[in-house]
Amino acid sequence: MSSNQWHPTACILCECNCGLQVQLGGEGNRHITRIKGDKAHPSSQGYTCQKASRIDHYQQCKDRVTQPMRRREDGSFEAVDWDTAISDVAARFAAIRDTHGGQSIFYFGGGGQGNHLSGGYGRDTRAALGSKFNSNALAQEKTGEFWVNGRMFGASMRGEMEHTEVAVFLGKNPWQSHGMPRARATLREMKKDPNRCIIVIDPRRSETAEIADIHLRPAPGTDAWLLLGMLGILVQEDLIAKDWLETHAVGLEQLLSVLREIPVTDYCAAASVPEDEARAAVARIAEASSVAIHEDLGVQMNRHSTLVSYLEKLLWVLTGNFANQGGQYIPAPLLPLLGSGAVQGTSPVLGAPLISGLVPCNIIAEEILTDHPDRYRAMLIESGNPVHSLADSQRMREALRALDFVVVIDIAMTETAREADYILPASTQFEKWEATFFNFEFPRNYFHLRKPLFEAPEGVLPEPEIHARLVEALGGGAPTETVEALREAAKAGRAQFRAKFGEVTAANPGLMKQVSTLLYRTLGPTLPDGAASASALWAAAQMLAMKEPEGVRRAGHGSAGGDPGDELFDAILAGHSGIVTVDDELDANWRRIQAPDGKIQLVIPELLEQIADFASAPERVTSDDFPFVLSAGERRDYTANTIFRDASWRKKDYSGALRIHPDDAASLGLVEGGNARLTTTRGSAVTSIEITDQMYLGHVSLPNGLGLDVTSEDGTVRTGVAPNELTASAHRDDFAGTPWHKLVPVRIEAVA
Ligand SMILES: Nc1nc2c(c(=O)[nH]1)N[C@H]1C(S)=C(S)[C@@H](COP(=O)(O)OP(=O)(O)OC[C@H]3O[C@@H](n4cnc5c(=O)[nH]c(N)nc54)[C@H](O)[C@@H]3O)O[C@H]1N2
Ligand SMILES: Nc1nc2c(c(=O)[nH]1)N[C@H]1C(S)=C(S)[C@@H](COP(=O)(O)OP(=O)(O)OC[C@H]3O[C@@H](n4cnc5c(=O)[nH]c(N)nc54)[C@H](O)[C@@H]3O)O[C@H]1N2
Ligand code: SF4
Numbered sequence: 001m002s003s004n005q006w007h008p009t010a011c012i013l014c015e016c017n018c019g020l021q022v023q024l025g026g027e028g029n030r031h032i033t034r035i036k037g038d039k040a041h042p043s044s045q046g047y048t049c050q051k052a053s054r055i056d057h058y059q060q061c062k063d064r065v066t067q068p069m070r071r072r073e074d075g076s077f078e079a080v081d082w083d084t085a086i087s088d089v090a091a092r093f094a095a096i097r098d099t100h101g102g103q104s105i106f107y108f109g110g111g112g113q114g115n116h117l118s119g120g121y122g123r124d125t126r127a128a129l130g131s132k133f134n135s136n137a138l139a140q141e142k143t144g145e146f147w148v149n150g151r152m153f154g155a156s157m158r159g160e161m162e163h164t165e166v167a168v169f170l171g172k173n174p175w176q177s178h179g180m181p182r183a184r185a186t187l188r189e190m191k192k193d194p195n196r197c198i199i200v201i202d203p204r205r206s207e208t209a210e211i212a213d214i215h216l217r218p219a220p221g222t223d224a225w226l227l228l229g230m231l232g233i234l235v236q237e238d239l240i241a242k243d244w245l246e247t248h249a250v251g252l253e254q255l256l257s258v259l260r261e262i263p264v265t266d267y268c269a270a271a272s273v274p275e276d277e278a279r280a281a282v283a284r285i286a287e288a289s290s291v292a293i294h295e296d297l298g299v300q301m302n303r304h305s306t307l308v309s310y311l312e313k314l315l316w317v318l319t320g321n322f323a324n325q326g327g328q329y330i331p332a333p334l335l336p337l338l339g340s341g342a343v344q345g346t347s348p349v350l351g352a353p354l355i356s357g358l359v360p361c362n363i364i365a366e367e368i369l370t371d372h373p374d375r376y377r378a379m380l381i382e383s384g385n386p387v388h389s390l391a392d393s394q395r396m397r398e399a400l401r402a403l404d405f406v407v408v409i410d411i412a413m414t415e416t417a418r419e420a421d422y423i424l425p426a427s428t429q430f431e432k433w434e435a436t437f438f439n440f441e442f443p444r445n446y447f448h449l450r451k452p453l454f455e456a457p458e459g460v461l462p463e464p465e466i467h468a469r470l471v472e473a474l475g476g477g478a479p480t481e482t483v484e485a486l487r488e489a490a491k492a493g494r495a496q497f498r499a500k501f502g503e504v505t506a507a508n509p510g511l512m513k514q515v516s517t518l519l520y521r522t523l524g525p526t527l528p529d530g531a532a533s534a535s536a537l538w539a540a541a542q543m544l545a546m547k548e549p550e551g552v553r554r555a556g557h558g559s560a561g562g563d564p565g566d567e568l569f570d571a572i573l574a575g576h577s578g579i580v581t582v583d584d585e586l587d588a589n590w591r592r593i594q595a596p597d598g599k600i601q602l603v604i605p606e607l608l609e610q611i612a613d614f615a616s617a618p619e620r621v622t623s624d625d626f627p628f629v630l631s632a633g634e635r636r637d638y639t640a641n642t643i644f645r646d647a648s649w650r651k652k653d654y655s656g657a658l659r660i661h662p663d664d665a666a667s668l669g670l671v672e673g674g675n676a677r678l679t680t681t682r683g684s685a686v687t688s689i690e691i692t693d694q695m696y697l698g699h700v701s702l703p704n705g706l707g708l709d710v711t712s713e714d715g716t717v718r719t720g721v722a723p724n725e726l727t728a729s730a731h732r733d734d735f736a737g738t739p740w741h742k743l744v745p746v747r748i749e750a751v752a
């Protein structure tokens with residue numbers, strides 16, 4: 001690869017996955033040296049934020065693991081070859097399965113912000129193990145919202161923030177966290193247009209709040225009162241879309257009878273928001289031709305999070321903002337990453353509901369550290385760092401140590417890998433074919449399969465290969481004759497493969513349990529440029545073409561006589577800057593509602609009851625011992641979960657300071673750039689201080705993703721505070737089990 005050639009790829013730091021064009025060079029030609037936005041990318045269209053220019057820090061990963069590692073009796077690690085690793089891991093998992101049942105083997109992860117191809121292959125290993133319970137980061141932020149979506153619509157929603165007249169950001173700071181295409185450019189466009197309006201609901205004057213037309217500042221953790229107050233205003237002033245609701249929704253009268261009784265003045269006061277400000281915001285929402293709302297961690301990792309998700313949806317439903325231009329919509333992604341929100345059983349020890357099939361992250365440690373006979377006994381962790389990212393790191397470590405066997409598939413010696421019995425090293429996201437399933441655009445949705453930029457070092461493997469080997473070592477996978485027949489068909493052509501695949505899976509539907517591995521081993525070797533890992537996408541393309549024939553055709557897949565699924569798949573393989581998969585129409589939204597009569601279900605009885613008996617004022621979360629509220633994990637200019645392990649990627653705020661209001665700093669004797677000790681019920685840590693009047697009085701915040709343990713010449717070095725050394729797993733939503741990381745009671749003391 002010549003050094004001045006541009007190569008298409010994508011940024012792997014947040015769900016936007018902006019398309020990039022990069023040049024390679026540096027030592028051994030193994031660095032990403034120049035980076036610009038890829039104008040050909042269907043969603044980002046040349047946009048990037050400042051973080052993308054630092055992605056070489058990911059490729060030059062600190063503490064990279066390049067050989068399988070096995071823990072010795074004395075606790076240290078030794079390198080072993082892959083054959084040993086695979087047979088050993090398979091045998092030890094199989095022993096646990098045979099003694100305690102496959103359901104005792106827990107699976108965590110399956111993808112971060114840039115890599116979701118592995119998840120499908122991981123499912124095959126789980127099937128071979130008989131593993132039943134699993135979770136990932138979605139179950140520490142989004143499951144409450146999924147459940148509400150499931151009950152109201154039977155589907156997952158998004159707001160069309162880019163084209164809406166009134167954009168509402170609830171506990172969301174898109175200037176820093178993005179979560180919508182071209183976030184800063186879009187926000188600037190909105191700001192400039194006098195007919196559009198940005199409303200931010202956040203106790204902090206965030207960067208987005210700075211440019212907002214309306215900023216409502218509830219006291220931390222009081223969003224439920226504010227939103228109830230706003231709904232009360234909407235109903236009591238008769239600003240709802242009555243005719244639209246009568247056509248499209250059920251349960252209106254029952255809902256209204258509760259909302260009519262809301263004591264608006266008291267609830268605005270309970271949230272410490274001036275009533276006239278709340279009324280002005282509601283009036284603006286009610287008069288708009290379109291309103292889109294984005295709720296995120298400020299409310300999802302906070303008190304009443306499931307209820308708040310319901311109230312947020314009611315705000316746009318009651319004003320008729322679904323399936324309209326600039327309102328909410330139901331996207332048609334290649335693979336459905338957002339759950340349907342259905343409860344799929346309960347967890348084995350605590351009986352917690354498995355929303356979208358996921359065990360709440362906050363109960364995982366509790367379901368290990370018990371003598372309950374159905375506790376988890378082993379764990380397979382892939383592309384996730386739960387010791388760092390889940391509540392109560394101490395407890396998570398203790399839980400992993402209590403398990404009989406822990407295997408981590410990662411690129412690096414992470415905080416979690418340090419607790420494993422085995423580490424199976426993966427190629428980085430720039431050394432293999434990769435993609436994410438974060439594709440939620442409307443009307444033109446897209447998919448981006450990325451080509452590798454570098455050869456992987458010897459000794460690491462892409463996850464599809466790791467899983468195929470594990471499946472085979474566990475005695476899973478298809479019979480040899482089936483594999484052979486499919487291989488022959490694949491060599492003959494797509495049509496032959498499609499026919500053969502239909503035939504063998506009709507005869508043996510059980511093959512679908514390990515469909516990714518089957519495709520990888522049969523179709524995989526025939527794909528161009530060694531793109532075998534992309535083979536599982538063939539099934540996804542076929543499904544999408546079946547489910548959305550018109551949209552797929554409108555996007556240009558499905559020539560006369562051609563098979564739209566095959567054409568979509570081939571377009572994905574060939575389109576290295578990403579391609580449009582579906583070109584939608586507004587009406588599709590109504591078809592995608594999976595609720596009775598295709599109507600929006602306004603009443604969720606459990607939550608409506610909660611509203612009817614709601615407390616008139618918030619219970620105090622702080623105490624004399626812990627007098628401040630800590631927001632543990634804020635998105636900033638230079639944070640990106642734990643994707644960069646090297647602190648030097650940050651151009652500013654190197655150690656991730658605690659932000660605090662000037663009056664609070666003064667009362668504690670804290671100075672800018674000085675240090676303070678933070679203490680919670682679960683831990684203690686020293687942080688540097690940034691004094692800013694953006695903070696709400698009594699409210700302090702720490703960034704997310706800091707405090708990684710990285711090896712250096714001086715031993716292990718930790719830069720900044722690992723937020724979950726301070727959080728408690730019991731501090732969680734009653735129903736969805738999502739954490740209250742934005743509402744952590746804390747004590748702060750100046751240190752020299
Ligand atoms: N730069 C950067 N961007 C990222 C990431 C990253 O690590 N760094 N991570 C990505 C990921 S995984 C996610 S999930 C998203 C998350 O994206 P966001 O949810 O936007 O990120 P946060 O900064 O955690 O929280 C948003 C806001 O919630 C506010 N907040 C705190 N307490 C309350 C409260 O009581 N009520 C209300 N209404 N608001 C409150 C905070 O002040 C903050 O401004 O970001 C993604 N983007
Ligand atoms: N207190 C607090 N805790 C939080 C948050 C907060 O705001 N406050 N935010 C939460 C949120 S929203 C999220 S999404 C989570 C994120 O937490 P996690 O889901 O645990 O994800 P990441 O930090 O993104 O870590 C991803 C892991 O994948 C590894 N990795 C990178 N590339 C590859 C690859 O190609 N293959 C494999 N196998 N591994 C790879 C990385 O080394 C890293 O170990 O953190 C959560 N934790
Ligand atoms: S918004 Fe920034 S961090 Fe997110 S994918 Fe785009 S360039 Fe990367």
Ligand SMILES: [Mo]
Binds near residue numbers: 137141
């Ligand atoms: Mo997240």
